[in-house]
Amino acid sequence: MNPLLMSLLIIVALTVFGRTMVRKIQLLKALEPVDRADHLKERLENIVILAIGQKRLVGRAKERSSGIMHAFIFWGFCILLIRSLNLYGEGFQEGYHLPFLGGDDLLGYLYIALKDIMEGIVLLMIIFAIFRRAVLKPERIHNTFEAYLVLAMIGTLMVSDLLYDGARYNLIQLYNNPGSILYFNNPQYGSEFLWTPVSKGAAALISGLSAEANAAIRVIMFWLHICTQLTFLNLLPLGKHFHVITALPNVFLKSLGYPHEKPKLLDLEDEAAWEEESLGINHIHQLNWKQGLDLYTCTECGRCKEVCPTYITDKPLNLHDFNDSLKLELLENVDNTIKRARLSAAIKQSENAGQIEKIKEEISALNSKKQLIGEVIAEDTLWACTTCRACEEVCPVTIEHVPRIIAMRQGQTLMAEAYPKELNTALKGLERNGNPWGIGYDKRADWAEGLDVKIMADDPDVDYLFWVGCAGSFDDRSKKVSTSLVRILKKAGISFAILGVEEKCTGDFARRAGNEMMFQMMAQENIETLNNYNVKKIITACPHCLNTLKHEYPQMGGNYEVIHHAEFIHRLVEEGKIRLKQTAEGALTYHDPCYLGRYNDIFDQPRSIIKSVSKGGFKELKRHGRESFCCGAGGGRMWMEETIGKRINLERSEEIVAQQVSSVAVGCPFCLTMIEDGMKDLEKEETIKTMDIAELVEKNMA
């Protein structure tokens, strides 16, 4: 149309965009390193399923309408991009099209049809989106000017393209193509307008106008489309719609193998790390680049807070604001962070001690003026998290909230020695007696008295180690679960032993509370004991122990096959070593423990067991499976009072009560305590029994 104007627009837009992006990338590069260059195939699969497939948007029943809306806008947008390339070409050469998309190819016709229909759908979706924001006002979203602006721009892109085509149609069909516009016309496929019903509709709207007016509309709509698109491109990185650019890379670069980035094994002996205060996250520049990309990508959709047990129960942790505060702090420190990275690189190259000292001083002057914890994120906010991962499971762009929170807690505990002091009792118990209750370590195997359970020290020649865990060893209620499991294992003829007094807490809660020192102390001693007995296979009834033994001990040289008892019992049933009877009275339900379900993908086996023993059927809770609701005890919260808002276990217990079941099954000692306490608070402990899977099986096996 106008090669000069087109060139100018493209050059200006791409220059501005390029400068913005270089800055954004520089900032990411200045953040801490993390390796995400592995498993290309899996990463591409994630792109296909999560990003292109929009799995977490359309896949959730609760969010289906907004999910479908977003998915169509996204797909429509992707499809329109190809058309846009054609239009840029048309700026230089009338009738330009990409290869295979012209009038000689069927593909050209198919594409133009798809594009046309998608534009119509996107327009409808935009109208729905505006209606939803303005009228329905879902609680999770914030209504911002930016949101409306972006919707308006996408709408403009669609309308301008449709009117452009409409005017073209009118000029060709009504006015004998006065400007000799090139269009698809094929003896076999017919005219392109046979394939574009929506454009034809647009054409009808302006068919009453003169040929000149139609010609003018065509030109205006062309440039409006181009200008809107280039402006849109430049607006994206400035706000939450940056996700349009970063979401795909963010999904591509997500953690694999474990649901999120594992807590880093910190080198606590590294004196330089203490001096530089580089353990954990205490400053915004200590985020790693993927965590920075997460912040770029957060779309502030609020799905995270909507499923967050703390937000629902009125705690101060609101992940939407949490991300937003971190993003603002990161962006406020762009210059200093980039400068710091340059200086750090300079230190590595310098050999002059005096110069190094000088650079170090310069670096410490570059710290953010704000305390990360206290000023950017409030203490209560940081410590509210139960690490349940519900937020991560629903995040459409796979943002990892929990590792960041744990790293910040590490920074607080290790560097600032600022952590909730109410944890001290449990930590001291760990230090002295290897359990958070602080009960004498020599009493650890007392529960097994009279059960004729082998101790590793006496007979290490067994197939399985039964890792009892602190709750199973010391908590009166959970001891019954240990007993039930022992009876099941014996009945199935499994050769197993326990460690007895040699077992210690795995260190799970200490690590989640940021106390890496205590975690490593526990892990080191346990791994020494386990390796000493050459333990290969471990059965445990505690998902927290399971998670730590299975995923975190390998960081310190402990590699074992770890099996949760629900999984193991399920296997025993399948192998016919145990026969279940449908003798459990009343309807049963199941509360998914976070560290068993979301962390370790065990959802089906417990359900299969419960269904096999239940006489009155199985009822699913409203929030279940991947979107199960935490009991409130994870992340060290078991050892802290819950003083703000409603108690999480109460919220969950009420949900269970509403299901009118006679028993709720759990697979975690913390859940057992929390749910049973909730039932007591609701005075329902007599009518709704809280039972572990093992107890249920022991009572209902032939």
Added chain:
Amino acid sequence: MKILTTVKNVVDVELNIHVENGAIVEEGLQYVINAWDESAVETAVQLKENNNAETTLVSVGGGEDNTKMIRRGYAMGIESGIQIDDAALAEGDSFVYAKVLQKVYEKGDYDLVITGKQAQDTDNGQTGIILAEYLGLPCVSNVIAIEVIDDQHIKVSRLGDAGTEIVELELPAVVTVDVSINEPRLPQMRSIMMAKKKPIDVMDLAALGTSHDEIGGATLKSEVVEFMAPEKREGGQKFEGDAAEITAQVVGLLANEAKVL
């Protein structure tokens, strides 16, 4: 203000203590800082932080457990530590330890001695008070709060028989504290690492300027004759079911088996 704090290494009473032939079975036991002394250390450290006090900690006894305990004190914030390590101290009672502490006190120039009011192993609750007597200093026991008035005076609250008593004291003085005075801090990695590097002033009795005889080690005023395990209580009997039936059953048992009716 210079503060001397005393710490005792005691058996972890969370453990089962077994007795054989009148003596405690050492195997499997572990030793920890006495809880009341831990509170005394915390009190001293808080006085350091809030009132610029200088803090010294003393432990009577040798071995790794005692060294670890002093390092823990350092990690909590104590500035210097003294360990009295002498084979002659293997046997001793409150009088002996108070005498040793008296010598330690006299070697320094302390304004305030803070001890735990008792130790969870013997639960005697004597040492601090005897030390005050030996030193001729005023002593307040069972203290739950300390407030510094000036360099020469402190105000303490103690749990008395009738309620909280508030006492003003002229320094130097001895106070023995209750665990309720504070919640001792849990030393974290950074402090623990720094504590590892600090020197400990280890002395035997001679270096302290005294002897086994002078501290009364040869003429102990009290001695442990024998340890006995407490009798094990039999588990009770639980009755469930119809109230009338149970009543009859219980009355029957009380009359025929227990023979109390």
